[in-house]
Amino acid sequence: xxxxxxxxxxxxxxxxxxxxxxxxxxxxxxxxxxxxxxxxxxxxxxxxxxxxxxxxxxxxxxxxxxxxxxxxxxxxxxxxxxxxxxxxxxxxxxxxxxxxxxxxxxxxxxxxxxxxxxxxxxxxxxxxxxxxxxxxxxxxxxxxxxxxxxxxxxxxxxxxxxxxxxxxxxxxxxxxxxxxxxxxxxxxxxxxxxxxxxxxxxxxxxxxxxxxxxxxxxxxxxxxxxxxxxxxxxxxxxxxxxxxxxxxxxxxxxxxxxxxxxxxxxxxxxxxxxxxxxxxxxxxxxxxxxxxxxxxxxxxxxxxxxxxxxxxxxxxxxxxxxxxxxxxxxxxxxxxxxxxxxxxxxxxxxxxxxxx
Amino acid sequence: xxxxxxxxxxxxxxxxxxxxxxxxxxxxxxxxxxxxxxxxxxxxxxxxxxxxxxxxxxxxxxxxxxxxxxxxxxxxxxxxxxxxxxxxxxxxxxxxxxxxxxxxxxxxxxxxxxxxxxxxxxxxxxxxxxxxxxxxxxxxxxxxxxxxxxxxxxxxxxxxxxxxxxxxxxxxxxxxxxxxxxxxxxxxxxxxxxxxxxxxxxxxxxxxxxxxxxxxxxxxxxxxxxxxxxxxxxxxxxxxxxxxxxxxxxxxxxxxxxxxxxxxxxxxxxxxxxxxxx
Numbered sequence: 001x002x003x004x005x006x007x008x009x010x011x012x013x014x015x016x017x018x019x020x021x022x023x024x025x026x027x028x029x030x031x032x033x034x035x036x037x038x039x040x041x042x043x044x045x046x047x048x049x050x051x052x053x054x055x056x057x058x059x060x061x062x063x064x065x066x067x068x069x070x071x072x073x074x075x076x077x078x079x080x081x082x083x084x085x086x087x088x089x090x091x092x093x094x095x096x097x098x099x100x101x102x103x104x105x106x107x108x109x110x111x112x113x114x115x116x117x118x119x120x121x122x123x124x125x126x127x128x129x130x131x132x133x134x135x136x137x138x139x140x141x142x143x144x145x146x147x148x149x150x151x152x153x154x155x156x157x158x159x160x161x162x163x164x165x166x167x168x169x170x171x172x173x174x175x176x177x178x179x180x181x182x183x184x185x186x187x188x189x190x191x192x193x194x195x196x197x198x199x200x201x202x203x204x205x206x207x208x209x210x211x212x213x214x215x216x217x218x219x220x221x222x223x224x225x226x227x228x229x230x231x232x233x234x235x236x237x238x239x240x241x242x243x244x245x246x247x248x249x250x251x252x253x254x255x256x257x258x259x260x261x262x263x264x265x266x267x268x269x270x271x272x273x274x275x276x277x278x279x280x281x282x283x284x285x286x287x288x289x290x291x292x293x294x295x296x297x298x299x300x301x302x303x304x305x306x307x308x309x310x311x312x313x314x315x316x317x318x319x320x321x322x323x324x325x326x327x328x329x330x331x332x333x334x335x336x337x338x339x340x341x342x343x344x345x346x347x348x349x350x351x352x353x354x355x356x
Numbered sequence: 357x358x359x360x361x362x363x364x365x366x367x368x369x370x371x372x373x374x375x376x377x378x379x380x381x382x383x384x385x386x387x388x389x390x391x392x393x394x395x396x397x398x399x400x401x402x403x404x405x406x407x408x409x410x411x412x413x414x415x416x417x418x419x420x421x422x423x424x425x426x427x428x429x430x431x432x433x434x435x436x437x438x439x440x441x442x443x444x445x446x447x448x449x450x451x452x453x454x455x456x457x458x459x460x461x462x463x464x465x466x467x468x469x470x471x472x473x474x475x476x477x478x479x480x481x482x483x484x485x486x487x488x489x490x491x492x493x494x495x496x497x498x499x500x501x502x503x504x505x506x507x508x509x510x511x512x513x514x515x516x517x518x519x520x521x522x523x524x525x526x527x528x529x530x531x532x533x534x535x536x537x538x539x540x541x542x543x544x545x546x547x548x549x550x551x552x553x554x555x556x557x558x559x560x561x562x563x564x565x566x567x568x569x570x571x572x573x574x575x576x577x578x579x580x581x582x583x584x585x586x587x588x589x590x591x592x593x594x595x596x597x598x599x600x601x602x603x604x605x606x607x608x609x610x611x612x613x614x615x616x617x618x619x620x621x622x623x624x625x626x627x628x629x630x631x632x633x634x
Contacts, residue, residue, distance in 0.1 A: 051529050071532040078533040084526040088548040088631055098534035101544070133630050146530075153534055 008057030435512025465570030
């Protein structure tokens, strides 16, 4: 089942939470809504679920307008950040709830409910917890039970509101991978909200980057990471360095040093902002052939799969770079050493108009 | 030896505060209560049984516990609604309504009794309509129940209110998204969680109603066998200098109350032990 929202508006008091937003989630897709808090991503999710009323616009499930349908009639599975499990019910009863409240005519038999719950517990790998109460479980276990509960009603659409937001880093990673595997097997249309760019990049088929109630960019993780359409998307997805410079004849003049900038055409000299990802720097011990920025190494952290280096140029600009362990072994730099930094590539440049 | 009783705690002052608690409870609860038993023990067991099974005493017990029970039941329903409205909705004058809930606690009970009597006598503002419906307001068990409902309301509202406030609205949204209708959400998701608090509030209102004297004597009419509550019967005995008789009736009330409250507490424990602290 695909979901489409068309030109929706939502206001809370004086705060415009969503402004003329349109989006289509294709059938079987795993789509992440990514943005800072207050960007409207949770509001959008709640409007799709029918948990809030929209001011203007349309929500379509398939090609049917869902406007008049209450949350209980939309056939969505909703998972909350803080689990929202029923604390007076056992894990079993929590999962069975959605089936138990069905009208008698369509409600599965007790036996069917039992086997369905057990099947779901197996799916989330927590079979042995059926008789426990939610307060006896860890955060990760609770969220898996919440997922099982949402899936019990065979939802046409799965909506997850920062599902892993309140879990430890380790558990979060584990559940993230689990969700991706589950989606690959079930192909249920899934919309999930997160403010964690790493999570979105790792799990989603497509990412919707939101800011101030509007969509900034929609694309595959690769698209939004490598070809951001604006500085906001670039900043939000991963670390980035930025330099004020002047572009002249294919070179960027940063603090008096003219740097070669690959792949940048300049017809007329003008001021600009350059955005450079941490892995787009080349660091050398001796001055390279072209020109390079002289910088002082302030901090080196080789723990991890990559080596993180903080530097400061002669003119006071700070650079955060990441190099591979191999490069690091060749370089053998330590704190307070002098190095030369040149650009391998630039992710994004913002061209400013010449001020006469 | 001390370590045997007391788990070592980082918080200081355990012995001091426990000692004070016991002293305080003895001074204000245990000693006065034991005086009642002491006084009663001047009667023989036979005499004691005779006093508390006298027809007039039994009628008074029935009336006191019966009206207290009904009024607690009424407050369970309407107190819950008041608490719900105060927690869930915002409306102009909400704080005034919220403050009004405490009036029955602050008002001298005699004043409340006089006011209620005035309203519910057959010629009173509200009593005349009851009269039309064929119900006698003041000077009947109905009147007593009205007075007891009045004084019991704050207990239910004030115990349920904080629990409702703590209730995560998302559990209702979760229930709705799982297909539950409003009625199912209320009965299967909300009520079980607030039930222990509601039971506590109702128990408090009930206990208060059993002992209530001031507001009832004006509206009751105080006819022996018909509208004479147990506390009034005790007063009557006292006025006749029948102290052992009065305390015997009190002991009877205490025993019944003790059994009922113990049952309520047990039930409260039973319904809350699985709630945890999620």
